Amino acid sequence: MMELCNRHFLGLSSPLSDRGRARYAVLPIPYEATVSYGKGASRGPAAVIEASIQVEYLDQEVLLDVTAPGIHTADPVAPGDADPRAYIDKVHAAAADLLADGKYLLGLGGEHSITTGLVRAVLDAAGDGPIGVLQVDAHGDLRDSFRGTRWSHGCVMRRLHEDLGLPISSVGIRSFCEEEHRYMRARNIEPITPAMVEDDPDGWIERALAKLPGRIYLTVDIDGFDPGSAPGTGTPEPGGLTWRQVTGLMRAAFERKQVLAADVVEVAPIVGQQVTEFLAARVLCKMIAYREAAAASR
Numbered sequence: 050m051m052e053l054c055n056r057h058f059l060g061l062s063s064p065l066s067d068r069g070r071a072r073y074a075v076l077p078i079p080y081e082a083t084v085s086y087g088k089g090a091s092r093g094p095a096a097v098i099e100a101s102i103q104v105e106y107l108d109q110e111v112l113l114d115v116t117a118p119g120i121h122t123a124d125p126v127a128p129g130d131a132d133p134r135a136y137i138d139k140v141h142a143a144a145a146d147l148l149a150d151g152k153y154l155l156g157l158g159g160e161h162s163i164t165t166g167l168v169r170a171v172l173d174a175a176g177d178g179p180i181g182v183l184q185v186d187a188h189g190d191l192r193d194s195f196r197g198t199r200w201s202h203g204c205v206m207r208r209l210h211e212d213l214g215l216p217i218s219s220v221g222i223r224s225f226c227e228e229e230h231r232y233m234r235a236r237n238i239e240p241i242t243p244a245m246v247e248d249d250p251d252g253w254i255e256r257a258l259a260k261l262p263g264r265i266y267l268t269v270d271i272d273g274f275d276p277g278s279a280p281g282t283g284t285p286e287p288g289g290l291t292w293r294q295v296t297g298l299m300r301a302a303f304e305r306k307q308v309l310a311a312d313v314v315e316v317a318p319i320v321g322q323q324v325t326e327f328l329a330a331r332v333l334c335k336m337i338a339y340r341e342a343a344a345a346s347r
């Protein structure tokens with residue numbers, strides 16, 4: 050019986066968790082500076098890793114052991130920067146280090162602002178050719194600035210779309226402000242709302258993926274799920290997506306696109322229950338399971 054390690058995703062220990070051997074790397078990013086409402090995102094990564102120890106290694110859907118390729122859990126990107134820009138630069142450097150080592154990067158936030166650092170590192174490593182971003186989220190995150198900073202979690206998709214010039218496809222969106230609405234209309238960004246998902250059960254995934262080039266980055270804000278499934282998040286919005294809807298989208302994305310890297314963000318643990326962190330751990334496992342299954346069928 051392998052000894053479990055509570056610092057490593059899924060409780061893995063050597064050799065499966067060794068950096069040299071693992072094909073996947075989970076990067077904990079315990080950041081929380083610009084969160085606007087419920088606090089606790091800085092405690093998300095450790096709570097998700099702790100919950101992950103209870104997750105079965107065999108994915109019951111694709112019937113693959115997600116630990117087989119090896120999963121390294123990197124040292125957390127140390128918090129401590131009041132300036133979100135400086136922290137995002139640290140995330141960029143940590144992600145670049147793992148990518149340079151040939152690891153498949155899975156970011157684990159922390160608030161959503163950190164995705165900018167991860168995506169920048171992926172762009173540096175990916176070479177020429179278009180890259181899009183598939184976003185699962187309750188919120189547009191398309192403000193130019195929020196509460197005094199352009200590096201807020203409420204601005205992350207604006208930075209990716211406007212500053213980095215990446216096409217985006219957003220699913221689960223059910224909360225945005227007037228400024229974001231104007232920006233979306235002017236740029237022909239049409240988010241897929243949960244209502245649209247319900248109205249078009251056979252077509253919404255195709256519509257979401259059709260907006261994107263062949264290579265994508267996947268960012269899953271846990272608040273894209275319905276708060277009934279994922280209550281532990283800073284800004285829980287009613288009327289969200291189900292587990293099957295999100296995992297169905299993820300499976301199709303890994304089958305039809307080259308998903309270069311991915312993240313899960315905005316888990317803010319609730320004392321006394323582990324629903325959200327367990328779900329987030331499962332999302333990370335699904336990313337590995339779907340990627341491995343897609344590679345095996347090619």
Ligand SMILES: [Mn+2]
Binds near residue numbers: 202
């Ligand atoms: Mn978000």
